[in-house]
Amino acid sequence: MFYSTRSKLIASFLGVSFLVGAVSLFVGGHLLYKAFISETTNRIRLELNTAREIYLNRIKGVEVALNTTTLGSGFRFALKNQDARELITRLTRLAQQAGLDFAGIVTREGTTLCRIGPHPVPTRKTQVSNPIAHLTLKERAPRSGTVVLSGEFLWAENPGLADRAMIRVLPTPRAAPIGEEEETSGMALAAAIPVFEGTKLLGVLYGGVLLNRDISIVDQVRDTVFQYEMYEGRNIGTATIFFKDLRISTNVLNPDGERAIGTRVSKEVSEHVLTAGEQWTGRAFVVNDWYITAYEPIEDIFGERVGMLYVGILEAQYADIRNKALSVFILLTIASIALAIMLGYFLGHKIMRPVHRLIEASNEVSHGNFSPQFGPVSKSEIGVLQKTFAEMLTSLQEHDKRIKAESEIKLVQSEKQASVGRLAAGVAHEINNPLTGILTFTHMLLKRKDISDDVRSDLRTVAQQTERVRKIVKSLLDFSRQTELNPKQIDINRVVSTAVLLMRNQALVKGVSLKFKPGEGIPLLTLDANQMQSVLLNLLLNALDATKRGDSINITTGMGIAGNEDRSMGVEIHVKDTGCGILPENLDKLFDPFFTTKEVGRGTGLGLAVSYGIVQRHGGTIRVQSEIGKGSTFIVWLPLEEHHGENAHTHR
Amino acid sequence: MGKMHILIVDDDQIVLDSCKRVFEAEGFEVYLVSDAIKALEVLEHTTFDLLLVDVKMPEYDGIDLMRMIKKKWPQLPIILMSGYPTHETMEAGAQNGAAQFIDKPFTPEELIKTVRMVMKHEK
Numbered sequence: 019m020f021y022s023t024r025s026k027l028i029a030s031f032l033g034v035s036f037l038v039g040a041v042s043l044f045v046g047g048h049l050l051y052k053a054f055i056s057e058t059t060n061r062i063r064l065e066l067n068t069a070r071e072i073y074l075n076r077i078k079g080v081e082v083a084l085n086t087t088t089l090g091s092g093f094r095f096a097l098k099n100q101d102a103r104e105l106i107t108r109l110t111r112l113a114q115q116a117g118l119d120f121a122g123i124v125t126r127e128g129t130t131l132c133r134i135g136p137h138p139v140p141t142r143k144t145q146v147s148n149p150i151a152h153l154t155l156k157e158r159a160p161r162s163g164t165v166v167l168s169g170e171f172l173w174a175e176n177p178g179l180a181d182r183a184m185i186r187v188l189p190t191p192r193a194a195p196i197g198e199e200e201e202t203s204g205m206a207l208a209a210a211i212p213v214f215e216g217t218k219l220l221g222v223l224y225g226g227v228l229l230n231r232d233i234s235i236v237d238q239v240r241d242t243v244f245q246y247e248m249y250e251g252r253n254i255g256t257a258t259i260f261f262k263d264l265r266i267s268t269n270v271l272n273p274d275g276e277r278a279i280g281t282r283v284s285k286e287v288s289e290h291v292l293t294a295g296e297q298w299t300g301r302a303f304v305v306n307d308w309y310i311t312a313y314e315p316i317e318d319i320f321g322e323r324v325g326m327l328y329v330g331i332l333e334a335q336y337a338d339i340r341n342k343a344l345s346v347f348i349l350l351t352i353a354s355i356a357l358a359i360m361l362g363y364f365l366g367h368k369i370m371r372p373v374h375r376l377i378e379a380s381n382e383v384s385h386g387n388f389s390p391q392f393g394p395v396s397k398s399e400i401g402v403l404q405k406t407f408a409e410m411l412t413s414l415q416e417h418d419k420r421i422k423a424e425s426e427i428k429l430v431q432s433e434k435q436a437s438v439g440r441l442a443a444g445v446a447h448e449i450n451n452p453l454t455g456i457l458t459f460t461h462m463l464l465k466r467k468d469i470s471d472d473v474r475s476d477l478r479t480v481a482q483q484t485e486r487v488r489k490i491v492k493s494l495l496d497f498s499r500q501t502e503l504n505p506k507q508i509d510i511n512r513v514v515s516t517a518v519l520l521m522r523n524q525a526l527v528k529g530v531s532l533k534f535k536p537g538e539g540i541p542l543l544t545l546d547a548n549q550m551q552s553v554l555l556n557l558l559l560n561a562l563d564a565t566k567r568g569d570s571i572n573i574t575t576g577m578g579i580a581g582n583e584d585r586s587m588g589v590e591i592h593v594k595d596t597g598c599g600i601l602p603e604n605l606d607k608l609f610d611p612f613f614t615t616k617e618v619g620r621g622t623g624l625g626l627a628v629s630y631g632i633v634q635r636h637g638g639t640i641r642v643q644s645e646i647g648k649g650s651t652f653i654v655w656l657p658l659e660e661h662h663g664e665n666a667h668t669h670r
Numbered sequence: 671m672g673k674m675h676i677l678i679v680d681d682d683q684i685v686l687d688s689c690k691r692v693f694e695a696e697g698f699e700v701y702l703v704s705d706a707i708k709a710l711e712v713l714e715h716t717t718f719d720l721l722l723v724d725v726k727m728p729e730y731d732g733i734d735l736m737r738m739i740k741k742k743w744p745q746l747p748i749i750l751m752s753g754y755p756t757h758e759t760m761e762a763g764a765q766n767g768a769a770q771f772i773d774k775p776f777t778p779e780e781l782i783k784t785v786r787m788v789m790k791h792e793k
Contacts, residue, residue, distance in 0.1 A: 443754060446753065446754055447726065447753045447754040448753075449753075450753030450754070450773075450774040450775050451680075451682040451684055451685050451753060451774060451775075452684055453774070453775035454684065454685050454688050454753075454774045454775040454776060455684035455685070455687065455688045456775075457688075457775050457776065457777050457778075458688035458689075458691060458692055458777070458778055458781075459688065459691065461777050461778045461779070462691055462692070462695065462778060465695075465778075484775075488775050492773075495754060495755075
C-alpha cells in the first residue's frame, strides 16, 4: 500500500520532470533554433547588402579608373593621333594600377583600335564584337556594370582570359539538369567611357575584370562581412558570384577543400532568383552542406538577369548550438528525472515511513502486541495520527492490563476456592471433635457450685471464645460445603427488593440512605433465590459497615456484558456505596476466605468468599471498583445462557 | 421411666468422653464403643433406649451402621452426629430413619435438649 503511494509520488514527480523536459526540448530545440534561424536570416540579408555594395564598388572602381585615364591630356593626344603604341603603354599601366583583366580602345566606328594583352592590334581574327563599348558608342555616355563576354571576345582580349573563363560544369546535387557541359563565356565587371574632343567622339575606352575564377570580390565579402569567423577549421561565411546558375567565383569549398567552381545552384533557388528575379533567403543546400543563405539576381548592363550574388552562413554551427542546447536540455531532463526519482523515493520514504510504521504497529496490535514501536512523533499531520494512535495504544494497554489482571485474579480465585474448600472441610471435621470436648467440659465445670467467681469468669471466657471458634468453623464449613443449587426461574428485581427490605431498618438506624432502582426489561433468571439472597444480604451488610451517617447505598439492576473473554450477555446488579472505599492492596484479597478488615470478632472473613462461591456456581462473576474515600461498587454479573439455551431449544 | 440406656458410637475418644460426662450427670446409663462392629456386638446382648452415632467413621460409617441396625431393630431411635453436615448425609440419614441430627460441636445443653426431644417423640 505504501509502496504504491511512493510510486505515485515518484510518478507525479516524473510527470513534472517529463513535462519540464519536453517543454525545455521544445523551447530549446525548436523555438531557440527558429530564433537562431530567423536571427541569422536577418543577418544574412544585411550581409547580402554589404556584398552587393562591395560588388558595386568594384564596378565603380573600374569606371573611376577608366574615367580618370580619359581625362589625361597625354591619353587624349595619343587617342587623337591614334597612336596605338602610346595608348597600349598607358592602358597597360592603367590595367596594372586598377587590376584590370582587360582594357582597350574602340574607335568611333566600333572597331577595336588597340588593347592590352598578346593581341594589341586586332587582326581580322581578333576583331570581335565588344558589347559594352558598343553600348557606350550607341548611347554616347559612360557605362559600367556586369557584362557577359563570349569566349571569342575573351580569347581576342587575352587567350589566358578565355582559359580562365572556361569552366567545366560539374554535376551538383539538387541542381537543375545539366544543360551544357562546359561554359566558355565569362562574366565580367566592366566599364566603357566615351572620349570626346569637343562634341566629336574620339573613341571609347573600355576595361574590366573577369569574374570567372576571380577570388578578390568573394573573399573581400567574406573577410569584410564575417571577419574570419571560423567553425571547425572552415570559414562560416561564404560568398559566391554565379554566372547564370554556375559558380564562377566562390569561396564555398567542395569536399576536397577546393573552391567549388563549376558547381551549380539548387534548382529551387535558381527558379526563385534567376527565373522569378526575387531575392531569396533561407536554409539552402550549398554544394554539399546546409547554409543559411541569401541570393539576389545580378542584372547585366542590358538589364538581363545573368547571374546571382550569394552569401551564406554555415548552418552547422547553429545546428551544433542547437544540438548542444538539446543535449544540455536532455541532460537537464535526465538529471531532473533522476532527481525526481530520488526526491520521490526519499520524500515518499520520509513521508511514508511513519505511516508504514503505523501500519506495522497496527498489525502488531492486531496480533496482540499492545506496545509496538512506531518511531518518533513527526511534526507534520502524521504526528497527529501518531499521537492519536499512541493514545489509542495507551487505552488499549490499560484495558488489556485490566482484563488480564481481572482474569488472573479470577483464575487464582477459583484455584484458591477449590483448595481452601478441601482444606476447610478436613480442618472443620477434625476441629469439631475437640471443640465438642472443650465445650462440654467447660460447661460442666461452670455448673459446679464450688468454684470461685474468678475461675467462673475465666471459664466463661473460655466458653465464649470456644463459641467463637465454633462460629468460625461453621462459616468455614458453609463456605466449603458444595451445596446443591435449587434453581428456579425468578425475577432478580424481586430478590434484590427482598434483601433491601430486610436491610432497611438497619440502614435507617445507621442514618444511611438505601435505594434500589430496578432495571426494566430484565428477563427471568434461573437461580437459587435463597443463596442469591444471602449474597445480596452479605454485600449490603458490607456496604453498611463501610458507610457512616449521611452516606448512601444505591442498588441498580440492568443488562450487562461479561468482563471475561466470552463477552456474553447477562444481568448485572450494582451495589454502590459512598463509603470509605477499599485499599488497592486489599482488592485482590477481598474474596479470600478469612480475609477481613473488620474489627476482631465482628467479621469472619468468609462473607465475600461464600458469596463469590455462590455466584460462581451460578456461572456468574463478582467484581469490584473502589476508590479510597469515595466508595466502592460491587458488581454481580449473572449469565442469561441457560435461558437462551432453552429458547434456542424450543425454537428448533 | 427407669434409667436411660444410651449407646454412643464414635471413633474419637474425646467425643465419647464428652457425651459420657454429660449423660452421667443426667443420670443416664452410657455405653461407649469406637466402631460399628463393636456397636453391633454390644447390641446383640444389650438393650438400649437410644443410639448416638457419628457419621464419619473408618470402615463402616454412621449411615452404614444405621442401615444394619434398622434391619434388626427398626424401632431403635438413632441420633446422627456430624462435624461436617452435608446435604447428602442429611438426606441419606433421613431416608434410613434417623431420629434426629446434631452438629458437632455442641454444648451439654444442646445435647440433652436433642436427646430429650427424641425420647419425647418416641413415647
